[in-house]
Amino acid sequence: MNLVKNDLVKVISGKYKTKTGKVLKVYPDKNRVIIEGVGMIKRHSKPSRKHPQGGIVEKEAPIHVSNLMVICRKCNQPTRVGHKYLDDGTKVRICKNAGCGEILST
Ligand SMILES: [Zn+2]
Numbered sequence: 001m002n003l004v005k006n007d008l009v010k011v012i013s014g015k016y017k018t019k020t021g022k023v024l025k026v027y028p029d030k031n032r033v034i035i036e037g038v039g040m041i042k043r044h045s046k047p048s049r050k051h052p053q054g055g056i057v058e059k060e061a062p063i064h065v066s067n068l069m070v071i072c073r074k075c076n077q078p079t080r081v082g083h084k085y086l087d088d089g090t091k092v093r094i095c096k097n098a099g100c101g102e103i104l105s106t
Pocket of ligand 1: 072074075101
């Protein structure tokens, strides 16, 4: 799992191909993430105390990480995620695009 909350990602395959958005939530055990505004599904909800009428609720569906690439905020391109260790031993994620190597937010 190379994605973390607030990453900007691009969908590279599947139903939502070419869409981009921010990661809102990660499910490491399922290798899936929720992306803001991507994969909206309509769910019919039963009446509840909060929504006495019931109705249709729009919700983002989790998308498998194999369909996603992180967008590097420096070179603005989708990239594979690399890793390196800083001098103090902290492991960070880096952009693997040629000539970039920017540290992705951790
Ligand atoms: Zn980059």
